[in-house]
Each structure stands twice: as structure tokens, then as C-alpha cells.
Amino acid sequence: MPKAYPAEFRARAVAVVRAGKSVRWTALELEISESCLHSWIKQDRIDHGERPGLSSTEHADLVTAKRRIRQLETELEVLREASKIYEELKGDPKGHSR
Structure with missing residues (x-):
């Protein structure tokens, strides 16, 4: 480096x-x-x-925005997975999967 x-x-x-x-x-x-x-x-x-x-400021803003986008995409994926699990559990009141 x-x-x-x-x-x-x-x-x-x-x-x-x-x-x-x-x-x-x-x-x-x-x-x-x-x-x-x-x-x-x-x-x-x-x-x-x-x-x-790109000015230095614009470049820094772009790097920050890309980092935030990656973070939000990760959070969205976690929520999607949690939603799938929730839907599976919701189908069986005792919490057992089918």
C-alpha cells in the first residue's frame, strides 16, 4: 500500500x-x-x-455513499431472510416448520 x-x-x-x-x-x-x-x-x-x-470532496462523498449503499443492501438482505423465516413460522402456530 x-x-x-x-x-x-x-x-x-x-x-x-x-x-x-x-x-x-x-x-x-x-x-x-x-x-x-x-x-x-x-x-x-x-x-x-x-x-x-471528480473533486476531492466529490470523491470522498462518492466513497461514503457507496459504503452506505453496501451497508443498506446488507441490512435489506438480513430483513428479507428474517421475513422468510417469519413467514415459515407464521404458517405453524406452534413454531414447527412444515
Whole structure:
């Protein structure tokens, strides 16, 4: 798994490149890969409306929504199974299955 850098560190790295330093120089100085820095710059441009794509906030919202959907689907499946069991038991007043 890639190393997670704090948001402040990423923002400072992007700011250095925006101020005119090369990606290569900045990556070497900060001891990060150029590809990592390029991806931060790309996301920064999206976040600032300079290129199309999902902003960081939209991406986070989408991840949260997908997680919630998975949770709700699981809960729905549990309720469906419970409903089946209930219907089976309801048919026999003593609670015995047929």
C-alpha cells in the first residue's frame, strides 16, 4: 500500500510546483516519486476547476455513499431472510416448520 502523506504536505508540494519549480526537483527535494507528485498536481487542478474530473470532496462523498449503499443492501438482505423465516413460522402456530 502506498505511503499516505498528510494533506498539508501534499498541498505544499503542489504549491512549490505551482510557484515554478520543476516536478523532478520538487520530488527529489521532498523524497517522493514524480508520479506521486504528478497525481497530486492533477487532483489539485481538478479541485480548482482547471480540468474535468471528480473533486476531492466529490470523491470522498462518492466513497461514503457507496459504503452506505453496501451497508443498506446488507441490512435489506438480513430483513428479507428474517421475513422468510417469519413467514415459515407464521404458517405453524406452534413454531414447527412444515
